[in-house]
Amino acid sequence: MRRDTFLKSLAALAAAGALPELASASANIKMMIPANPGGGWDTTGRALGKALQDAGMASSVQYENKGGAAGAIGLAQFVNASKGDGNALMVMGAVMLGGIITGKPPVSLTQATPIARLTSEYNVFVLPSNSPLKTMKDVVEQMKKDPGSVKWGGGSRGSTEHVAAAMIARDVGVDAAKINYVPFRGGGEATAAILGGNVTVGGSGYSEFAQYIESGKMRPIAVTAPTRLKGLNVPTLRELGINVEIGNWRGVYAPPGISMEQHKALTDMMTLVFRNKSWIEALEKNGWTPALLTGKAFADFVDQEFAMLRAVMVKSGMI
Incomplete structure (x- = not known):
């Protein structure tokens, strides 16, 4: 059902x-x-x-x-x-x-x-609205050039967004051990870092970012779900040619x-x-x-x- x-x-x-x-x-x-x-x-x-x-x-x-x-x-x-x-x-x-x-x-x-x-909840990856990067493709291309230049922000080490970032890197041919992941102790801290431009791309459940996406302060670029999320017209990673799917x-x-x-x-x-x-x-x-x-x-x-x-x-x- x-x-x-x-x-x-x-x-x-x-x-x-x-x-x-x-x-x-x-x-x-x-x-x-x-x-x-x-x-x-x-x-x-x-x-x-x-x-x-x-x-x-x-x-x-x-x-x-x-x-x-x-x-x-x-x-x-x-x-x-x-x-x-x-x-x-x-x-x-x-x-x-x-x-x-x-x-x-x-x-x-x-x-x-x-x-x-x-x-259960799937993650959405977002960019700050003023980011020079516009899409997940832009993020991937930047990561291929210099993995450390892309700061991934999210929950603690080992969180689903951390695992997803590592899986994305591995799938696009980047050494996952070289990704620059910035862990935060809670969703509030991660949200503040994304809005402040202190990380390149942020990941979390849609519920944590919904108000900022709706207000235009964050730009959603991909979801880790098997299909697009209801009410959020954002492509899945698989749609973008990245073979990653993971739920929280x-x-x-x-x-x-x-x-x-x-x-x-x-x-x-x-x-x-x-x-x-x-x-x-x-x-x-x-x-x-x-x-x-x-x-x-x-x-x-x-x-x-x-x-x-x-x-x-x-x-x-x-x-």
């Missing part, structure tokens, strides 16, 4: 009252967002928290932003300080996996408890040491939140594709993603 058709179906069911809200409102959720404000994890965590409250599944949500090292700093605090807490959640995703592979932090994601994958997914983990009952309660919350009007609206507003996956299926998916990203990074000379 197409993403827009799926969302319309959910919205219709919610409007018809076929998707009732959960009645219990006993949980005081503590939401760890292992990134600075303004990025995709921050937006996801706060949208999720709002939906949990609107659905009556949480009486309050306390947010904590702890950015740095592709989420590893926040992960370490979450694992060490929240053991056994059945009301604690941490936003995470593909970016964290890439960061763990490249950074090798002392705390492993395997120490936390997988709960659910929530959404986000989910939530719980701390180590929670009980089976706590695990089930959190999993049920993530399943039921997809019935909530607030969450459905957040999916539509941010261009997120619903991608719910729970239980062993989610844990196996994370293991597969680790293996895939590691292979790509080795082939691209990133590790």
